[in-house]
Amino acid sequence: MVSIVSVAKVAGVSNKTVSRVINGEPYVTEETRERVERAIRDLGYVPNMAARQIRSSRSNTFGIIADYVSTTPYSVDIVRGIQDWANANGKTILMANTGGASEQEIKIWKMFQSHGIDGVLYVTMYHRIIDPETGDVGIPTVMINCRPKTSELLPSIEPDDYQGARDLTRYLLERGHRKIGYIRLNPILLGAELRLDAFRKTTGDFGLAASDLSIRLGMEGPVGAEKNYVFAAATEMLQQRDRPTAIMSGNDEMAIQIYIAAMALGLRIPEDVSIVGFDDFRTVSLALRPELTTAALPYYDLGLQGAELLNSVVAGSDVCPSSRVMSCNLVERLSVCSL
Amino acid sequence: MVSIVSVAKVAGVSNKTVSRVINGEPYVTEETRERVERAIRDLGYVPNMAARQIRSSRSNTFGIIADYVSTTPYSVDIVRGIQDWANANGKTILMANTGGASEQEIKIWKMFQSHGIDGVLYVTMYHRIIDPETGDVGIPTVMINCRPKTSELLPSIEPDDYQGARDLTRYLLERGHRKIGYIRLNPILLGAELRLDAFRKTTGDFGLAASDLSIRLGMEGPVGAEKNYVFAAATEMLQQRDRPTAIMSGNDEMAIQIYIAAMALGLRIPEDVSIVGFDDFRTVSLALRPELTTAALPYYDLGLQGAELLNSVVAGSDVCPSSRVMSCNLVERLSVCSL
DNA sequence: GAAAAATATGTCGACGTTGTCATGCGTCTG
């Protein structure tokens, strides 16, 4: 193992001087600095993080604890955002998934503690309210895509589902749609309620009556084993005499079934029925024909901002532990037409 | 910080005895062991990995270096497999993404070295042949979902695209299909060639002529910015007088467009045209109606086995650095009918 | 019942790094 000591020997200086060079401390002659740097290059020296950590009790490592995020296709962009931030700021990321099991969660907190993690990003796959088993370990924590249930608040960052659904609804209304169908997300998800509320409120404000709305449940049951009514619901909705001219889908994935249901009934998209999604899950939204108009969940930014926020918490700046919210931008594609 | 020393003080023994208890070494009375364990619990002691590593020069940590895997929806199951193995075997996972940039890659290898990583899993999003910039760091490495180009071989684990496509083709042939269309994956991907070869070979063996086959390119161009011809290709294919009774899609995602193309032409699936995918990317294969018959990429097992294999390499057992291959199981759903 | 073996516990140092303090040298101030 090539250590600071071997570098010092080769450069003909003390180890402390090498340490100074490595850490960019002042009070080193240009000449010694160069000698040391050459020795570092020649020997291929790399600092030993474990030793640093033991000395400084700072690991420069953040932990991600997730339910399924990194192992599920949907919210990977959160992780990407975090990693990009970490990369740009010289931090390392240690990742663990609970798979939803709370005994796992406790084990993971212990593991984080063991590794002297500086801070934890608590990430969930679906936007929801939870009660993190922080294991009372006292590591600074920021929640991403979820919000703590209990009063002992942790700072959190969430997508603005309400605003996203409101913008989407307005978009349809502005294009002349007055009969609108809505196929609901699984009600366990926080987004489901927020999106539906926004839909109801916005159509109401615009003067639509309850009879102009056609609302159906698309999915229900435990995440990962839900019952799927989307195709049936869409088919039924589109067979009504007075069928909606536009359908809002709880998310993009569900929109696949709505497309297929519409086409099976011989309806053209968007001429006969307009469809909008939610999430901008691009594997779907860009694969559908016509491409899907939808509201983009700000996953990447959630990750980036979350890491940034955690960093300031760790650095000790007094972040008030409130919930920060990021907007969902409307992505206009070709699945909606004006009437 | 509660260390071994504080535990020793409380338990009234030497630190070495505490160390012995922690590591389950023999030669400790039942009585002392209990006293120590109680002290550990009372103080909430957790071993300090950094210190351990510095002492033993083993970190019990594996690194994942990926192009985009963990930040892309497709192959997250590889990561899940690795993490499950790590969890079950008390290893920790450090994860980094190159985003495809090779200067990133070098940086990441340095970082791994800095952290004293025991072994590295080199994972790619798409099955392909690459030349890893291992940074000549000499950390044991196993490649997952890819194969090294150069002669200095590293052990690798890959999916058996050929077998998967062969089984899928046979499945169609056995059900009486004699006119079969094929929409090709992006040819940069190793899977594209293997799958197409299998399709050609298997139909040929079965006695189909080239004229019975209708092969079109679905996508091309750099990953992430490819040109997409799928919808057009499928539409054109299905408008032929002598249209195929079944279409094999390069992957599940492309099948979305094939479904829509077929339906737009008023064709029913599977009565008028059968469709099979590849990958079993469940967000798609289970969302399509009828659900998609496909071959499942063994991603989870790739991860699990890869971690296992890396572990034996690290432990020093002489693993011959050859390529191991895992089969793609056919998943029968409802998108194919017998003629 | 003495020597040998097995069991139980302790002391000490080293891993690689950096913070604290000390030292040496040159330059400035009055």
Next chain:
DNA sequence: CAGACGCATGACAACGTCGACATATTTTTC
């Protein structure tokens, strides 16, 4: 020119853990 100051460097200890070795106690063996 004495003292103060700024700069450049080094000596040393300490972080938490565990391996090597030493010591103390008990058990086995003939």
